[in-house]
Amino acid sequence: MLRTTAAFILLTSSLVMTRPLPVGADVKYSIKEMTPEVTAALENRRNRYEKLREIKSQGIIGENNRGYVELLVDDQAAKTLLEAENKDRKVIYQTIADQNGLTNALATIEKVFAQEQRERAQPGEKIQTEDGQWVVKAQ
Secondary structure (H helix, E strand, O other): OHHHHHHHHHHHHHHHHOOOEEOOOOOEEOOOOOOHHHHHHHHHHHHHHHHHHHHHHOOOEEEOOOOOEEEOOOOHHHHHHHHHHHHHHHHHHHHHHHHOOOOOOHHHHHHHHHHHHHHHOOOOOEEEOOOOOEEEOOO
């Protein structure tokens, strides 16, 4: 568990704090201030990371092409978990837009994070390609 928690922290750090978000051709954006809302969202995500990995590996949820997790089978517990996850992701995405003065850029930010999530998905997890097709990530 410690290893996967460390992996989550590394993933979150690279996505949010240390790795600026490419939004324009050569322009990069990132979170400039760790607000209480962002801090809470990151902590919430860390706390649910193991459970999300578990239900992703079971094919219950997958990473969609808009930067959020999506329910793929009828499972109320998973639905509750993914709603909380998606709410926290939206806080992070919106904060990046707000702190960088990016008006009407939320969809772009979501797509950039969706690509990151596809690249970081484990083999066997379901991911949605840019064109909307659901696939199982290959080895």
